[in-house]
Every structure is written in structure tokens, then in C-alpha cells.
Amino acid sequence: MTPALLDTLREITTATITTMLLKKGIRRCWMSGPMPLAPGGGRLVGPAFTLRFVPVREDLATPESWGKPISTRAAIEAMPEGVIAVADAMGVTSAGIFGDILCMRMVRRGVKALVTDGVVRDKAGVVATGLPTWCRGTAAPASVNGLTFVGWQEPIACGGVAVFPDDVIVADDDGAVLIPKDLVNFVAEEGEEHERYESWVVSEVERGVPLPGLYPPNDDAKARYEAWKKT
Amino acid sequence: MTPALLDTLREITTATITTMLLKKGIRRCWMSGPMPLAPGGGRLVGPAFTLRFVPVREDLATPESWGKPISTRAAIEAMPEGVIAVADAMGVTSAGIFGDILCMRMVRRGVKALVTDGVVRDKAGVVATGLPTWCRGTAAPASVNGLTFVGWQEPIACGGVAVFPDDVIVADDDGAVLIPKDLVNFVAEEGEEHERYESWVVSEVERGVPLPGLYPPNDDAKARYEAWKKT
């Protein structure tokens, strides 16, 4: 992804992105569950780095397992700068996948954000690290209380959406959406124009124009919009 | 509804309203799901204007459908000033029924509030319009991603409550309740007295009186309350 493309995408709301993807027949792109732990922090864009958990098995998911080769710690060390970590926690809300220490290390490595359909633990600590986090909330227990970590950079499920490594994630106060990597350019182009059009509609509604015929536009509205664009 | 009646109801909490309705055997009056998008905004009262969605059908719920005669846009243009729009979104939380543009138009038309068991999209934009909104949260996708709009001013379900056009809605930080239109006067009268009684109970508890015998009152407490009312 070029810096210019990143800049363009950062100006397109997640709401608009879902509308652009619907034009391509894609309805399953908004993740149900991940919402900003600290709302109001703006929009972030980056390629997905995936993490995968399965349910706890008491003989495997123990504090000792944190030292094994396949561990959340090892996964974090494999994350390149600029990615958005996306963790499939199967929607489990009773075990926090990461706490302040792991989030602090992710910040150190230049990870842009954490997105999960599960929860984090030690809320105050995680917020203090400054790692932008989209999740379902907070729980005190560690991941090993309910989950077993099994790998990274595999296809995963997150909040009802299939995520493949290198798909693009965009997250803001309306949640997190996925753009399939082959559709990133399409979304950037169409989305930019769509945002422009909606800003014109807003100005029209502000001056009292009713919605029918305006949004979506009839021929008259289209003409007025084209005229406005030239100003 | 007379302005005086509206004024009286605005002073009665939704908590008290549910207790008054329980005296008439009505338990299903508080909507499960709608909570204030921007808490702390006070209490609102108005007649219900209903909107109804069914699930998406891919051949019908498309961006193109927004221009059809039966559309959310047309419904908004039919809303009289002073109503509270109540939308049956079947509890769907993955598609926002309205965004900033539609909410802005509702404000223009003098709609008092929006209540839904679904979600809205473009949270920042909706809050900026100033339309008081009770909902289950936010999602990026548009209604057509999961819902098909089918009509207005019909009986609907919202958060487990049956809503008929012109029933009265009261909403505050405890959520939204419905008063069947034939019971509005009863609730206003009984509720006003109940609020007065509870304010006396609070003063009693503040000075250390235990609850048994006070709330509900025994004969002694009733006498003291009557005496207090005369002061």
C-alpha cells in the first residue's frame, strides 16, 4: 500500500466503505463486536496481521504455555511495522486476550492497532499504552482462562467476517471493516467521490431540501451536484 | 396531548411510569435495547410515529431501493412535528438504520427523537445533528446491508414491546417506555403523586429512617407523609 493510498482511505468513513463494498456484492465486511476501547481516536488503516485462538484445553492453556514457540509473545515478535493485528477470539468475552504488557510491546514494534472480537484485560493499563484497540470490552482473566493460542497469519474469523492476511482493515468510531485486498483501489476511488457527494447532500439538507429526489439523486439533483462540483 | 400534559409527563421518570403501568397489569412497556446514544440529555415525551423493517432480501434491499415510494426517505417526509420516531429493526445490530443525513432531515422536520431496537451508523455525524437518539449502538453498514424497509404508521415490535401509532413514548437515561394512549392521563396523575411521595422517602432515608415500614409505608409513615405534604 502506497502512502497516498493510505491517505485516501483515511478520509473515507467505515460507513462509506461498506456501501462501496455492497456495490460488489460484499455484505460481510463489518466486524460485529470490535468497538473502540477509547472512542474519539480517529480512523486507522493498515494491512491485517492475523492471530488465532481456539477454546481452552486445560492441559494446554496454562501460564506455562506462554513460553512455548507457538505463543502470543512469539506472534508479536513476528509483526511488521504498520500492521493492524486482528485476533480471532471466537467472540469469547470472559478472557482477555492481551493486557498492558503485550500491548506495550506491540506499540514498541510499531503495530498500528489491535482489533478483536474478544476482550482485553487490565483496561486502564491497555489504554495507557496508547495502542488503539477495538474489542468487545474488558475482562479480568487472562487468555489461558478460556482460550488456547494456535497460530498467526492464517485465515481467521473475526466478528463474523473472514479475514485473510494482507486484507486491509479500516477502523473508526463505527467499528472495524475489512477491504479484500483486490478491492482496495476500487474502494479508494469510489469512496472518495461518495464522500464528496455526501458533503454536498449535507449542505442541501441544511438549506431545507427534502430527501426524496436528493438522496439518491434524481436527474435535477445530479445536475445541481455536477454544477456544485465545478465551483 | 395538551402542552400541560406533556409538561407533567416530562417530570415523571421512566422508572415511575413502569411502576404506574404495573398497577394496570402492564409489564411489557420498557423497550429492551434502546439506550441514549448521548446520555445525560434529559427526558423527552411525544407520540410514536412507527417505522418497520423486515430482513434484507438481496433482490430488494439495495441502494437503488432508497429512491422507491416506500422508503425511509418518504417515511421521514410523512412525520409531523413533535413525534418520536420508533423503528422496529428486529434487534439487528449489524446494519445502521439511519446515518447523519437522514437524522439531519428529521431534525429539520421537527422530529423530537429517534428510538430503535437496532443501531445507527456514522455515530459522530448523528450526534452532531442534535437528534436525541435511543438505540443499541452503532454499526458502519447501511440498513440495506441487513434490512428491508416496508412501511410506516403500522403496529410494530420494538425491543419486546408492541407499539401502535399514537401511543406515547417517554425516554430518558433509563431507556424508553411506552404508555398506551388510553392510559396517559392515569399515568400522569398517579405518577406525579408517586414522584412527590418518593421525594419525601428520600428525605426520610437521608435522616436515617430504615426502609421497612417506610417504603412501602405503614400507617405511621402514611400519616407522617400526609403531614409533610401539608407543609
Place this chain on the structure above:
Amino acid sequence: MTPALLDTLREITTATITTMLLKKGIRRCWMSGPMPLAPGGGRLVGPAFTLRFVPVREDLATPESWGKPISTRAAIEAMPEGVIAVADAMGVTSAGIFGDILCMRMVRRGVKALVTDGVVRDKAGVVATGLPTWCRGTAAPASVNGLTFVGWQEPIACGGVAVFPDDVIVADDDGAVLIPKDLVNFVAEEGEEHERYESWVVSEVERGVPLPGLYPPNDDAKARYEAWKKT
């Protein structure tokens, strides 16, 4: 519980407590549901005083029942100073178990906090009483709308956790956890050391040390930690 023990526990996060209990094979100690009604209020510790509800039965759960010998009012009068009231509301989110008046009386009696897997009513009023409350949110209807109160100081379920009278409750922004009374000393001792160790790990991560080998520690990290402790 001695004041010293209370002081020690107050310095241990609920996150750490769950990790200590996992060492004893206890995974079901964090309550799913209760979260702070007013976050940021710090950590509270105290023995559990249990309350139990069953579903509403229309002939029993009425406003009149509030005056009966087995009532929430009578239970509150039985609460000793310093306890944390824990209410089994069966996870019901459509009927508030307590409002401002009962919470005000609990404050008067020196109750430290209220924890429930249900909800409260009259949110503004409850917050105003200053009673720290962990719950699933707010609803307008009273408990009798959906629940029947049946007793106190019995074993209960709360958010998927079994609570026996005099088990110890610790609650903070990550939620509420239970420490079985026989394990309180173990948790206090191990937890204190664990907090110390994690504060060292944080300082290591801050200076750029990767997590593998550090958290959990290999022999080298253990030695460095022991050296740090002596400073």
C-alpha cells in the same frame, strides 16, 4: 479479614487475582456481567453478602410484596457494615433490582458496594447516592416486573460464578472477582509478588526488551529480576 489483609488485596488487580486462582485450578471466579456503573472509581474489597431472586410470578411479585418479611428492604437491614452485596438476578436485564432509595439506605448502613449480574434502575439517582455499583446496565422497571426476591445469605450464582456468603469480592474497572475464603491468604501473598514482578517487566519492555524469555522469564531474566528486587 484484618485491615492489613484488606490493604494488601486492594493493591492487587482483579486481573492478577484471576491468574493466582488459576494456579489452584480455579477458572470460574470472574463474574460475567457486572461492570462498573461509574468507571474509574478504584478497587474495592469486602466479604460477600448474598441476595437471591427467582423469576417473577405475577401473584407474588407485586409492589405489595415489598412490605413482606422476605423483602429486599429486610435484607438490607440485615447487612453488616463493610460487606459487598452480591445479587443473583439470573442475568435479567429488563428489571432493575434496586433504585436510588434502596442504594441510599445501603450507603447509610455502611455497605461498600453492590455487585449484580442484573441491572439497576434510576441510573442518575443510583450514581448520586455514591454507592459503588457493578452491574449490566440500567432498566426503568422495578424488580417486581421480572423478578421475585426470595432470600439472603444463601449460596447464589452471579455472572456464572458460585458465590457463598463470606467469600471475598474484589471489584475494579475490569469487573468483579471472587476469592474463595480459604484462598484469600494465598492470593494476597502470591498476588503481591506477582504485581512486583509485572512492574519490573513493564520497565524492561519500556527499554525495548522483547517478550520471549522475559514474560514468562527464562533463567537470565529471573536473575536480572532478582537483582532488580535487591536494588
Place this chain on the structure above:
Amino acid sequence: MTPALLDTLREITTATITTMLLKKGIRRCWMSGPMPLAPGGGRLVGPAFTLRFVPVREDLATPESWGKPISTRAAIEAMPEGVIAVADAMGVTSAGIFGDILCMRMVRRGVKALVTDGVVRDKAGVVATGLPTWCRGTAAPASVNGLTFVGWQEPIACGGVAVFPDDVIVADDDGAVLIPKDLVNFVAEEGEEHERYESWVVSEVERGVPLPGLYPPNDDAKARYEAWKKT
């Protein structure tokens, strides 16, 4: 309960019982969850003997706990002949509260039936004991895998219904309903007449009479019914 009363109730469907209780304002009397493990076994009536579970706590719910004074074994030995055991399993479907051995002992003690909002284990074995069982299905794990037994003959919740010891349970292929003990005579009398009336309606529908005016009856239908009753 007299044998005559039992005989009368056995002729009244659970469907009719719920309609009779609705006349008294009682809507929460049918348990959501318990259905016959072996359908087609007819209708059973008896007083409730209650059992109560809370969630598992790993230090308490162990195979060893089965030998303690408060155990399912001790509860079974306390059951009088003719009762229907009703177990509050909090709707848990992943741990069977009883298996073949406990059910066999209940049969020996003259227990009429087992009703639970949880599940049983060893389905083939339970069916073989001949104990009529209403439950949510079957699971392999024992109760201690997910539940802790805490007592008997207390008020309980079962499938969303409050059950007090000595309330009357009636169970058939439509599930299990509770009759509050003070309403048993009312239900028996009204229910018997209602069954008679419905059998006449069936004969009318069979000969082609439309439902409006017949069910519920208008004056003409009432007259015809009264005439039929005299034949």
C-alpha cells in the same frame, strides 16, 4: 391433593391450564426448556420437590462432593413418594444433572417424574429406568463438570418460572406447567369445563362451521353449546 383432584387435573392439557391461569393474570407458568425425553408418555401431575444448583466452582464441585451431606444423593433420599422433582440447573446444557443410577433410585422411592431446565446424561440408561423425564436434552459430562448442588425444597427458578415447594406440576407432550398451590382448585374446575367446551368446538369445526363467532362463542354459539351439553 386428593386422588380425585389428581384425576381431574390429569384430564386437563397443559395448554388449557395456561389459559386458565391467564384468567388470573399469570403468564409465567410454562417452563421454557423442559420437554419430554421420551415423548408420547402421557400426562403426569404431582407436587413439586425442588432441587437447586449454582455454577461449578472447581474447589467444590468434584466427584468427592457427591459424598457430602448436601448432595444430590441426600436430596433424593428426602423425596416423598408421589412428588415431581424439579431441578433448577440454570439452563446449563453442557452437564447432565442426573444419570441412570440416580434416576433408578428415584423410581425406587416412588418419585413420579423429573423436570429440569438442564439436561440428563446417559440417555439410554435414563430412559431404561422408566422415570418420566422433562429436560432440554442430553450431555455426557456429570453435573460437577458445570454445576454445584446447593440444596433442596427451596424456591427455585426453572425455565423462567418461579417454583416453590408444593406448587403443583403438570407435564405432558407440550412441556411442563406450574399451578400455584392456591389456584389448584380453580384450575381444576375451570379447566374441566374448558375441555368440555373445546371438544364441542372441535365437533362444530368438523362439520364445517367457521371460527369467527364460534371460538370464542357469540350468543348463538353459546346457546348451541348449552343445548349440546344437555344432550
Place this chain on the structure above:
Amino acid sequence: MTPALLDTLREITTATITTMLLKKGIRRCWMSGPMPLAPGGGRLVGPAFTLRFVPVREDLATPESWGKPISTRAAIEAMPEGVIAVADAMGVTSAGIFGDILCMRMVRRGVKALVTDGVVRDKAGVVATGLPTWCRGTAAPASVNGLTFVGWQEPIACGGVAVFPDDVIVADDDGAVLIPKDLVNFVAEEGEEHERYESWVVSEVERGVPLPGLYPPNDDAKARYEAWKKT
């Protein structure tokens, strides 16, 4: 619908119909919830006649309401011969929408089947009427215990699917699917060919051919199939 079209559709499984509709981008056509009350009864096809319920409101949903102009009784009298009644019960499983008497009347009127995302009551009686029924099971209480009937032949939701009057319903042991009325001919034609092709695949698998290259077919398999069709 011509008798020939009905005959063709009756030979196409609901499984195949969903695959044909997927070719047109329609994924929401199988209703989640309705399953045959008496499995093994074969496949049924007919136009939808819709019924709509909203939640109970205690002042409206009473046994008395059964005699009002908008009632399930009146709706049944409006059903033409040959339709399949489809009832939106909002997935409620604790109140049976119909019992034996109403089903018996529907049989008399020539209704082909009843499909609902709710439940029926008096299971034995409903089965005895011979009305083929797809539902989520059985409950003892009547509809007025949890639902209010509000109308017929409106757009409805049923099991997550939008149903419009005169869409075509096909139901068999895999459940019930909807064919949008404009796609009925397409499904009939493509479905018939698809069934033929699958029967050939079955014969190939029976003789030991592996699936890759066969299902879906590569060029060789296509040629062999075309040859088989000519025999």
C-alpha cells in the same frame, strides 16, 4: 402458478433451490427455525399467505381479543385454497401461535401447510389434524401469552427471511425456503437440470470416482455427463 410448475418444483429439493438462488445473489431464502413437526411427510409447494404478530401487550392480547375483527380467526377465513400460511412470530418459543382447533379449520379451508418461526401448542392435536406444519417446536401457552396478532397479507419476517405475499414457499425435511415470485420460473428450469446432474454424480461416486474434477465437473466429466444424458 400452473399445475405443471407446481409439479416441477415438487421434484426439486430445498437444498437445490437455495443453490439456484445463490446464482442470483440471494443468500437469505432459507428460514432459520421452521422444521417439520412430523418429519418424513414429503415436499410441499404453494404461494405464501402471511400472518403477523407483535409482542404481547397485556391490555390488548387477551382471550377476548380472539373475537375482534383483526384476529387469527378472521385471517384464517381469508385464506384461499392452496396457500401456505407463513406466520411471523418473531421467533418466540414460549407461546404457541395455533392449536388443534385453528389448524383443523385451516385444513377445512384447503390450506396446504403452516410455516412459522414460532411454535404451536397441543402438539398431539395439531399432528392429528393432518396439517403439515413447519415450526420451532411446541409450547403449552396460547399466542396471547406472548404475542399480539396484528394483520395478514403484509410483508413479514420469518426466520430471518423477508416474505412478501405470493412469494412461493417450498418446504421439506431440510426446512422451508422462499422463492421470490419473479424467480420461480428460473428456479424450476435450472433446478430440474441440477437434480438430473446430481443424480449422475451419485452414480459416479457409487462406482468409486473421486470428487475433485467430478463435482464441480471438469471438461472430461462434463463430456461424460452429456453422454450419459443421451442414454
Place this chain on the structure above:
Amino acid sequence: MTPALLDTLREITTATITTMLLKKGIRRCWMSGPMPLAPGGGRLVGPAFTLRFVPVREDLATPESWGKPISTRAAIEAMPEGVIAVADAMGVTSAGIFGDILCMRMVRRGVKALVTDGVVRDKAGVVATGLPTWCRGTAAPASVNGLTFVGWQEPIACGGVAVFPDDVIVADDDGAVLIPKDLVNFVAEEGEEHERYESWVVSEVERGVPLPGLYPPNDDAKARYEAWKKT
């Protein structure tokens, strides 16, 4: 696994297996969801062969995808004789992972059984293939309607249980349980003795012995059991 070990395990109920695993602290071994599609078919034992699905993505999960290298078809061709296929369908009940044709091919390849937390399609056809199947039921749509297949022989989740390739699966009418591969011998030995003990308990209960002191046994009962074993 030796044939003798298989024979031993086949005589141990899934109920007993869960009790043996509990002795090792393992509570998460019974899968919630998979139940026999055709009950009464006996117990089956075999090593797990895992399959993994993630949610549908409309650009990837299409009928065309069935011909790609990573497909359910290719996975089936990789299954060795004697395995039990275990599919992680994320609990989705609205898209059948396999139909008759794929099941028929699995039978041809000597697969012993299919276990999934999802559903199958074409119920009659699947049953006809004779492949023993444990699932959550049936749906008409194909897997591509809601799921994307992503791989085989990876760690998966199934019904809340972590399954690793070559763990051992045992399934009977109480559902499906997993034995971690390192604990298979332990379960076989302890389970065999446990079954023997329970058969003695049954004979004791049959002759009227109460459960306390018998199950679990006190010293007297232990002695009588040992004596019985020698007979």
C-alpha cells in the same frame, strides 16, 4: 491406536470418559452441539481428522470455489481410512457443511463418522449414505451460503472444545467427546474399571440400597464391591 485399545474404548460410555478426564482437571472435552443425526447407532471411536471453516466472504465462497485446491473435496481425498472427520463450522446452523454426495464419498474412503458443531444438508440423503453423523441438525443451504472452507488437519474449535489432529474422538447417543492423545491409555484403563463399578452399583440400587454410602462408596460398600468383583 491398537485394535485392542479401540475395542476397550468402545465399551466405555462418553459419560464415563468425561468423568475420567475430570480426574485430570479436564472439563472441556464434550462438544456442545454435535448430536447423532440418527440416534441409536452405537458408539464409535477414532482419531480426529480436522476441517476448518471461516465465515462466508461473498467474493470467495461461491459454487466455483468447490473446484479450487483448498476445498472440502480435496480434504476428503486426504482422509485416511478409520478417521473421524471433525469440522469446525463455528456453530453456524444456517448452512449445511456437507450433503449426500460428499458423505457418500467419505463412506467410500472408509471414514468412520462425521462430527461437526454445524449442520448438514439433504438430511434424507445423508442418512441414506450410512455415514454416522453427529451435528446440530439440518439446513437446506450449502456451506458457501454462510461459510468459507480454509483447510484441514489444523487445530480447530468444535462445540467449545479444542481439537488437535490425532486426538481421539468417541461419540455415542450422549454426544461426542475428545480424549487428548496423551491420555488415551489412562482413560481406557480407568474407564474400564469405572464401568465395572457402576454395573455393580446398578445391581445394588436394584435391590433397594440407598445411594448415600454407595455412590460414591464408603468403606463398607468398597468391601462389598471388592468381594463382588471376585465372584
